[in-house]
Amino acid sequence: MNPVVALAPRFQRAGGRDSRVTTALAITAFTVATGLTLCVVGGLLGFITRAKEPVAPGTSDVRDLYVILAVIALVLLAVPLVTLGGSAARLGVARRDARLATLRLLGVTSREVVALTLVETAWQGAVGAVLGIVLYGLLLPVVGLLPFQGTTFTVAELWVGWPGLLAAIVVVPLLAAVSGAISLRRVAISPLGVARRTTPRGMGFARLLVALVAIAMFMGVSAEADALGAFAVGAVVATLAIGFATLNLVGPWVLALVGKVSLRRATTPARLLTARRLLDDPRAAWRVVGGLGLACFVAGALTVVPVLWTVRGTQDRDDAMLTQDLMTGAMVTLVVAFLLAAVSAGIAQASAVLDRRREIALQNLAGMPVELLDSVRRRSVLVPLLFVAVGSAVTALVMLLPLLGILVFTDPSGVVVLVGALTVGCLLVFAATETSRPLLRSVLADTVVRAD
Helix, strand or coil: HHHHHHCHHHHHHHHHHHHHHHHHHHHHHHHHHHHHHHHHHHHHHHHHHHCCCCCCCCCCCCCCHHHHHHHHHHHHHHHHHHHHHHHHCCCCCCHHHHHHHHHHHHCCCCHHHHHHHHHHHHHHHHHHHHHHHHHHHHHHHHHHCCECCCCEECHHHHHHHHHHHHHHHHHHHHHHHHHHHCHHHHHHHHHHHHHCCCCCCCCHHHHHHHHHHHHHHHHHHHCCCHHHHHHHHHHHHHHHHHHCHHHHHHHHHHHHHHHHHHHCCCCCCCHHHHHHHHHHHHHHHHHHHHHHHHHHHHHHHHHHHHHHHHHHCCCCCCHHHHHHHHHHHHHHHHHHHHHHHHHHHHHHHHHHHCCHHHHHHHHHHHCCCCCHHHHHHHHHHHHHHHHHHHHHHHHHHHHHHHCCCCHHHHHHHHHHHHHHHHHHHHHHHHHHHHHHHHHHHHHHHHHCCCCC
């Protein structure tokens, strides 16, 4: 074994308490992502199993519709789940980059740096995957209580099987390793730039163009869904997933633009420092509020459910059961999305405090009041949070216009649900980020500033 890679565990322990906290946060993120992913996949498999069962003669069969809706819900939740897993691999990236950049300057090769990162992130993903399977097992009885199609699920219906569990053990560490390796591009290319903390190159306008093209693809396919025939559902779901995924691409660019505008209008030290933080690393700001943005997109997409309820009416027992199940599924999807957003935000904010430990400690020693530092921490979440929440929900509504047209706006119940979801989601995510306040206090209590 390469001697540098063999020393990986010692490098990890050398990070001290901060590395242990960051590792715990990463494993927690992988655990939540794995457990909830298995639950969502299990729900889809449950609907597929029911769709294969024989139906009584003369009974309307809408079980295939449930499978389609479950696939859409899986698409809407897959992006936040994958994003949470990818963000987990990037926890503590600033401190890790600095440590590995020092090794590069001492003569360690780029290949060895990548190998160190793969070892570090892959084992975190592996531990998170195993714990996520345990979480999945604990959640199975709870998920089984959800009523669909006039009955609840059994544990056997929600079981993903041993191949599914094995896939989780393989895929999650692989996702962690790939995400960690991608985060090291600037270390491998320019370790001196990392060591000197030079500002990374800004993001180009091309990100917005890619997102607009993806959204236009979905709207175009939705408008011509009738002409696509049997391929309509697959095309709509695929383009929805593409458009949804581009939020992660355009989100940091939008936050950088918000930082520029905020910098010009800053009238207080707190606003000035908040704008500077947004401009310095909009990707880090997006990692805190990105989960909320994805959840608010889901909320905007599910605004159509009350509209569907109104359009279908409740002519008979089957229609009443379907509309009730639509609302139940929408609420479950929203709850999972916002829980993912809260977990992602809390973990990312705690990691951001640790990444900025040296900077925060030096600012405090230079005379910056603790109250001002706390205000900057809070504003660095609130400012992007509001823009991302509203912007993502509006984007979802615009994308769905070809499908439902003016009905989205004529039925006020959908708007009420959306406003309520956004309010609850923002409060939940903000409360999650406030859990990093004690961590900030502990950083300021340490009067010895370590040289990274």
